[in-house]
Amino acid sequence: MTAALAITHDDVVDAAKALHGHLVDTPCVPSRTLSQLTGSNIWVKFENLQFTASFKERGALNKLRQLNAEERARGVIAMSAGNHAQGVAYHAGRLGIPATIVMPEGTPFSKVERTEDHGARVVLKGSVLAEAAAEAERLAAEEGLVFVHPYDDPDVIAGQGTIALEMLAAAPELDTLVVPIGGGGLISGIAVAAKALKPSIRIVGVEVEAYPAMDQALKGQPIQVGGDTIAEGIAVKNVGRHTLEICRALLDDLILVSDADVENAVALFLNIEKTVAEGAGAAGLAAVLAQPEKFKDRKVGLVLCGGNIDSRVLAQVIMRHAVRESRLIAVRVMIPDRPGTLARIAGLVGDAGGNIIEALHQRLFTTTSVKATDIDLTIECRSKRHAERVVAALREKGGFEVKVLAGGVE
Template identity: 55%
Template structure:
């Protein structure tokens, strides 16, 4: 686990001001959802902080990215609007830009890597964009988008590294502090840095003593490493793909360095746990990046204990199969879902006697897998994997103890 190193915000002029954020809010307010900021009693008890949640997953395209994209579109001149806009994105920026561009009658082109999941391509096209698939990586798609920008005279809308986009994202914090002035800490996910930069400007302008904490996935610690002068790799399959950015913006990196108190890292297990908790407790679906704020409170409880913390649920665009896997893995880690490997003798009634112990312990059997061939046991030996559902880890421990007391060799099949 990375250590917490306090940064020193510098009092210097920034390219985005509180007035810019306020102007952006007045501009975009009629066309976005004023998402609620609600107190979570259960998460507050769980983390030791007073937790308020900003439900940006309730935007029409299920992410806060609409705010910055719309502000940029509304500031374009007529000539620019007629020619259209272009962006490189395989995520929430693509959908937010496409949706509002189409609504305003502005042609939009989105360049995505060729390996982008079909559902994301379809969703973006459904919002009215012309989607171009190019290259195997985001960098290749980005380079092609910049080339088309020049060739076709289009306006490139960056997902985070331009002032108008940053000002639009800052409206998230503006609304939070209008709704709950008592908030004294903001825990904001950071990938490219647009949201944290904008929210930092708004928060510092309204409450200069606000505590600002950025959160990155451990697999992609780009801003964390830059600010703390560390050489860390940025790679791997993270659940928080929305903040999996290898290179933060030049503008946003400078703003974050001047605004934030700290940047911390969260691991994949905490991200999975947080997605699951938000669904179970708040009955709301968030993507991995949207759960980063809660993951930080769970990882660094001493940092937030007793504070009035605002968390932004930045988006809810998570693949349903991935969400199902996250939920099942969380059940397994909590002991409520388990797979036990039991060694049996291959004789009549062997499985019946094992099942009787499950019944005695009031454990529900979900699946049974027999293995007779691919095993190192003797020919009359048998391995049986039994998936089961228990009340909690203590209940699972009692079941394992009962099986061993019955003379069975049993071991749980652990998750990674």
Template identity: 55%
Template sequence: MATPARSMSDDALPVSIDDVRAAHARIADAIVRTPTLISRTLSELTGATVYLKFENLQFTAAYKERGALNTLLLLSDAAKAKGVIAASAGNHAQGLAYHAHRLGVPATIVMPTTTPTVKVTQTQGHGADVILVGDTFDAAYAHARVLEGQRGFTFVHPFDDPRIIAGAGTVAVEMLADVPAIDTVVTPIGGGGLISGMATVARAQSRSIEVIGVEAELFPSMYNRLNGTELPCAGDTLAEGIAVKEPGGITARMVGALVDDIVLVSERRLEESVSLLLQIEKTVVEGAGAAGLAALLAYPERFAGRTVGVVLCGGNIDTRLLANVLLRDLARSGRLARIRIRLQDQPGALFNVARIFDQERVNILELSHQRIFTNLPAKGLSLDVECETRDQRHLDGLLTALRAANYVTELVSIA
């Protein structure tokens, strides 16, 4: 955990509560006023009273629409006529493209060549001109800034812009209006735009509201900036929406002044949270969108007894990746398992093993024999059995039964 230094006065900050309120009045008719709902099951699970703000229900499935639309509406007619440009491979691209098209503003989005095809086509489907440049976001960003100068476009930054921050802060305006009892706001941090806007609103309330930021352990960029640490920022995180190596200058200043704490969450907690939100709330969130719940699961003592507002900031997750996350969660909970069993290569060996699975009422999903690539003797073989059980206790009973029958077994675990 980190405790950023708080300034005594926020008067000089680039975004005020009036800016956020004006942004909300400006965009309210064109965005979804997403609900803030209590989750009784997650409250029981975490020890806090948990309210969820469903920003994954926006048309493009992310809160990014708010800042993008606020920025577009503040442009001059001349700037609108020339068009806007952004560098993004994610939710910012789609939010900007959608509202620019709706308003008749030409939009160009520069994406890395490595961007998944589905994201390219979705952005094009919102009417944007997509340009693929470079293998990294940095290369795409650099090219976008070049085109900005060459063609007179207005560059719309994904987070380090007061107009973007003010638009993002409208999430908190709605959340606190719907549930005035919230005393703690938990918000994912990537570049810092969302938490900067939400903290601005929280600090303007007549009562004390704690503001907690959440970063993935693999990308603790804002944590590093505010604490003078040098933790590495790299890795293949599920929360790619907050995988930012360098936070914004404006946002770092605002987070340092307004945010009480930053916590880091592991990949395992992120996966667990995505799975829980689907199973319990029947809602799909991406890794970044699940970061707030991941913090409550990782630090229950930090939030026990609090009334917590959690932003589900986005729901754009690849369906195959979502399937993998769900299956991995089943494996961790003991409901799905792969058991490696040493057998003798002789008639009836598989039948005898299968009989134990039947006796224990365990469903076999898949079998895999290995006779050649194994360190067992020539007359031995390794059998991998993928199976489905009710829970960890049921799985433990199966393993006990196999070992009681003198089978050498090994549970193949996941990270």
């Protein structure tokens, strides 16, 4: 006999009723451009439009609302890479509950500051979430605080599952939901609710290659994860006991994506949907782009689960994406060191429609003649074809020897 799962569809429905009016019923709308790009029919659930820019508010509030007066007086504690922290801090503040949040030391500054802005005490401890969790458990025991787990708590899981109710209400034709996995709370709640409403629906989880904890746990393998990733929101070492049971019962597929895939998805959300996605929030789109054959012609709902990305990281993602699309190229031009040569190069690039962003002479670190020099140019172009024309102009019209350093052009 199959053991009962930690939550039921009724738990999710009860959570939805309780949370109504306290959270944003975020839009779930089709994306024509992403559909054309992937070969599937894409809908996006914009959970980055919650007040704290993440779905985590749902589970946090569903847990906090059920605390009794004595527990509220003692206060709560949570460990989080950022989004759960903000969800707990914000709604604890609204409800007058003292909150302490333990975060890994590498958490982006923006998430730390926003958590403190909501009135929580922030403690930075450990390099990964597991170490932050150990500190949170220690403080909970020492100070008598109520521990609010980010994913392995039935009330939290049920709160996250309310997303599925909204998605299927907005787009009942969806036949596949693609959901990022960290500890598994989001996908567990969604899977329970969605499968109850539509048993035929496919639930596909996504993890980054550096942190495949759920994939390894489902296969009975030892958990071996670690390293830097742009998707720090799902960089989780230990999956939950409840979430593992639910995923084992209800998950249809699990896809691992590279950081490059996630970077590309973050940039596409910005360029196409004009919306900001953090790495974890873009993981679903990354999976569809990485393995389009699994989603061809299907009606796919993507959960854009968060938008809290550090502005410096986002700036780098934008520029790196421009390089991958050859809209930004770096070239080295070998030239005679004579007056007017640089002006001629600039004229050739300009006539070809390129825009020189940066120019750097290399007179010392070069193997060319002492009477020659290398000049490194960063050039903005419209597309790869345009970049090829700019390089061709330098080579063919200018007669210069050109080496492409970056930008995908030969």
